[in-house]
Amino acid sequence: MRIWMIGLAALTLAACESTMEPTGRSERDQAIYDRELAGKVAGKVEKCLPLHRSRDMEVIDDHTILFRDGNTVYVNTTLGDCNNMSDDSYALVTRNVGPQLCRGDLATVTDASSGMTVGSCSLGDFVPYRPAS
Template sequence: MVRLIPMAFAIPLLAGCTANAMETHEAGAESLSERDQRRMAALLDGKTPGDPQPCINTRPNTQSSIIGNQMILYRVGSTVYRNDLNGICPTLRSTSTIVSQRYGSSQLCSGELVQVRDPLSGAGFGSCALGEFVPYREE
């Protein structure tokens, strides 16, 4: 019985430590570096978000910008589409290259996987699932 008393005190303490670790991880995942905040602001400032779309057309010219490890911004003409990935993509960095497989289609859709690669070696570092595309347009 003596051993149960210390455990009874330890369990709530351990639960609190686990919750704090999870909160810290989530807060760190949502926070962006100052550089990423500036890049995002440069692309989205002055634009108003619209209704989320399941797909975007990637032709004729699409530019992508990786923001943190949870977001990719796609610029198609004067519209910027914000894609919050389905979950955290821990291997994604602003210096990464993302590759999507296109087989005759010019659309990129929610739920599709993009591969994360090193831009110099081409080595793969896993895949991330795309979320919905929120268009940002000038009013």
């Protein structure tokens, strides 16, 4: 009986593993990401981004947000996936304390028509990408 249970557990685990989808970016999302960072080099990681630098935002996928400030692009990889964040029918709403967005601030994905929350996550570090000298 015990061997049968171990075998069943192993079979169940194998079935789950084979049905998991990869979490990579789509070709379209990767092309946008590559285009935005082309010719730029990563700078020192920043924990916060002043709000005046975060006005031009583009969601790449369910865990990557780009913030443009002039020639600099800040990449934020969220702490966990923000389900539905990359769906154009939803809005990303950030909640912050003070005049900046910081690592750990809550971001919620909201249905624009109903106001219902459909996903959430925390912001990660902000990595600035600036033109190579």
